[in-house]
Amino acid sequence: MKSGSNLERVLSAGHFSVTAECGPPRGADPDVVREKAAYVKDNVDACNVTDNQTSVVRMSSLAGCMLVRETGVEPLIQMVVRDRNRIALQSDLLGASALGVRNLLCLSGDHQKFGDDPQAKNVFDIDSMQLIHMVKTMRDEGVFPSGEKLEGAPKFYIGCAVNPFADPYDIRVPRLKLKIDAGADFVQTQCIYNMETFIKYMEDAKKEGLHEKIKILAGVTPLKSAGMAKFMNRMVAGIDIPEAVIKRIADEPKEKQAEKGIEMCIEQIHELKEMEGIAGVHVMAIEWEEKLNEIIGGAGLLPRPVIE
Amino acid sequence: MITGTPKPIEELLEMLEPYENIIVAGCFGCVTVCRVGGDKEVQVLSSTLRLAREAKGKNLQIREVCLERQCDPEYLELMRPYLEEYQAVLSIACGAGIQFLAEKFSKTPILPGINTGFLGVTERQGEWTERCQGCGDCVLHLTGGICPVTRCAKSIFHGPCGGSVEGKCEISKDVKCGWQLIIDRLKSLDQMENYGKIKPYKGWDSSRDGGPRRILREDMI
Ligand code: SF4
Ligand code: SF4
Numbered sequence: 001m002k003s004g005s006n007l008e009r010v011l012s013a014g015h016f017s018v019t020a021e022c023g024p025p026r027g028a029d030p031d032v033v034r035e036k037a038a039y040v041k042d043n044v045d046a047c048n049v050t051d052n053q054t055s056v057v058r059m060s061s062l063a064g065c066m067l068v069r070e071t072g073v074e075p076l077i078q079m080v081v082r083d084r085n086r087i088a089l090q091s092d093l094l095g096a097s098a099l100g101v102r103n104l105l106c107l108s109g110d111h112q113k114f115g116d117d118p119q120a121k122n123v124f125d126i127d128s129m130q131l132i133h134m135v136k137t138m139r140d141e142g143v144f145p146s147g148e149k150l151e152g153a154p155k156f157y158i159g160c161a162v163n164p165f166a167d168p169y170d171i172r173v174p175r176l177k178l179k180i181d182a183g184a185d186f187v188q189t190q191c192i193y194n195m196e197t198f199i200k201y202m203e204d205a206k207k208e209g210l211h212e213k214i215k216i217l218a219g220v221t222p223l224k225s226a227g228m229a230k231f232m233n234r235m236v237a238g239i240d241i242p243e244a245v246i247k248r249i250a251d252e253p254k255e256k257q258a259e260k261g262i263e264m265c266i267e268q269i270h271e272l273k274e275m276e277g278i279a280g281v282h283v284m285a286i287e288w289e290e291k292l293n294e295i296i297g298g299a300g301l302l303p304r305p306v307i308e
Numbered sequence: 309m310i311t312g313t314p315k316p317i318e319e320l321l322e323m324l325e326p327y328e329n330i331i332v333a334g335c336f337g338c339v340t341v342c343r344v345g346g347d348k349e350v351q352v353l354s355s356t357l358r359l360a361r362e363a364k365g366k367n368l369q370i371r372e373v374c375l376e377r378q379c380d381p382e383y384l385e386l387m388r389p390y391l392e393e394y395q396a397v398l399s400i401a402c403g404a405g406i407q408f409l410a411e412k413f414s415k416t417p418i419l420p421g422i423n424t425g426f427l428g429v430t431e432r433q434g435e436w437t438e439r440c441q442g443c444g445d446c447v448l449h450l451t452g453g454i455c456p457v458t459r460c461a462k463s464i465f466h467g468p469c470g471g472s473v474e475g476k477c478e479i480s481k482d483v484k485c486g487w488q489l490i491i492d493r494l495k496s497l498d499q500m501e502n503y504g505k506i507k508p509y510k511g512w513d514s515s516r517d518g519g520p521r522r523i524l525r526e527d528m529i
């Protein structure tokens with residue numbers, strides 16, 4: 001075991017795994033995290049805690065991880081390279097490991113332009129690829145990138161993210177391969193709506209044997225309404241929702257759209273479960289955590305396995 | 309070249325409030341080429357300032373000067389004989405020129421007349437875009453001649469990030485994704501093997517992060 005995390009154990013044992021995510025609040029109220037975590041509990045193998053997502057200031061992901069863990073859910077810390085230079089990143093990695101966080105997701109982070117502080121300095125001292133490499137070096141060699149020996153190596157199951165729907169398409173699989181070379185153990189994908197593109201992506205990844213080198217967790221986000229689908233498709237860079245998907249939910253009367261969104265999400269998880277090379281799902285029920293049980297249960301993924 | 313934009317006239321008038329007798333100093337270097345600080349701009353700016361001050365009922369004497377370069381001491385020295393007759397200098401050279409003036413003439417207030425921008429190129433008349441951040445350790449040979457530090461909004465070395473859509477950067481539909489450009493160019497050069505390598509962490513110590521920089525060429529001293 002590289003980290004001994006629950007997520008690593010579940011995936012190593014060959015189970016189809018489930019992760020979800022909790023966005024910390026825009027304030028210091030810990031109960032917001034506790035309430036979300038209560039919905040997540042028992043439905044997942046680990047729960048991502050986002051790091052100032054979309055560059056909007058929120059409670060720190062490490063603090064969020066601690067609150068999530070207090071509730072009995074295994075945390076997965078997200079770390080973006082937008083706000084911290086390599087000194088701060090290394091230090092936070094050591095801190096997170098010391099506090100018992102065992103799963104990590106290395107990300108670039110959205111540009112600060114999207115948040116409340118577009119005038120902030122953007123750091124990007126190292127990129128997400130290099131962060132993966134840095135953590136792996138610290139974990140496996142017990143040294144800082146500078147070569148200095150660590151007093152105790154951090155233990156992380158190292159994750160990365162990919163967006164199969166960003167451009168240019170033909171760099172997407174090579175880029176996943178780079179992340180594997182850098183040291184990623186698992187990957188969570190951007191939310192998938194365009195199954196056709198995703199199937200092609202997986203075919204290309206499998207040709208390179210990538211699904212055998214990394215655990216691929218497919219990202220899904222249930223749609224709450226046709227309005228949300230249209231908004232995301234138009235406004236969020238790198239999200240691709242085909243017309244047919246939008247139409248399916250838009251054809252329902254407004255009050256039934258949420259229900260339809262959940263039904264579509266469950267259907268999609270069933271389909272993903274059958275795909276070769278998919279090791280699990282990452283369910284991003286954004287501000288809709290109360291539906292996780294219904295979705296994950298509906299997809300036949302409960303109860304979650306317990307592996308000692 | 310070094311580019312820049314004129315400062316708003318209101319800001320300049322506020323800066324010049326205490327003075328009645330100044331020099332407006334241009335430069336025949338980069339700022340002439342990007343039409344923000346050459347002799348023409350000195351003339352236009354000086355007339356505008358005089359008129360604006362007159363309208364307020366306050367006089368402003370201006371001596372119009374344009375130096376060969378404000379970043380070379382020998383040209384600055386040409387101002388020394390008459391400098392003391394003036395209360396201040398409004399320089400419309402780049403930030404380097406403005407500062408060099410200030411360093412050479414310790415008793416005269418030196419004011420910035422432009423906002424210095426970036427190292428860039430002329431796309432067409434009236435449009436300039438950034439190309440280089442002077443990072444001190446050029447990697448253009450690995451990236452198809454397109455700079456990831458400058459052209460990528462996140463200065464990443466293994467792009468494009470997940471925000472790249474149809475050749476555009478996530479920050480704006482008006483900004484090309486630097487990494488899309490790099491990949492297009494690597495492909496056309498048949499150098500895609502450069503893409504598939506993990507690059508070492510960039511040493512920012514050779515850029516501004518390492519503190520103010522100096523180039524010392526022993527062979528020239
Ligand atoms: S790599 Fe550095 S020196 Fe080369 S163009 Fe980019 S910023 Fe300028
Ligand atoms: S979209 Fe392209 S240019 Fe913009 S931050 Fe991402 S990789 Fe860089």
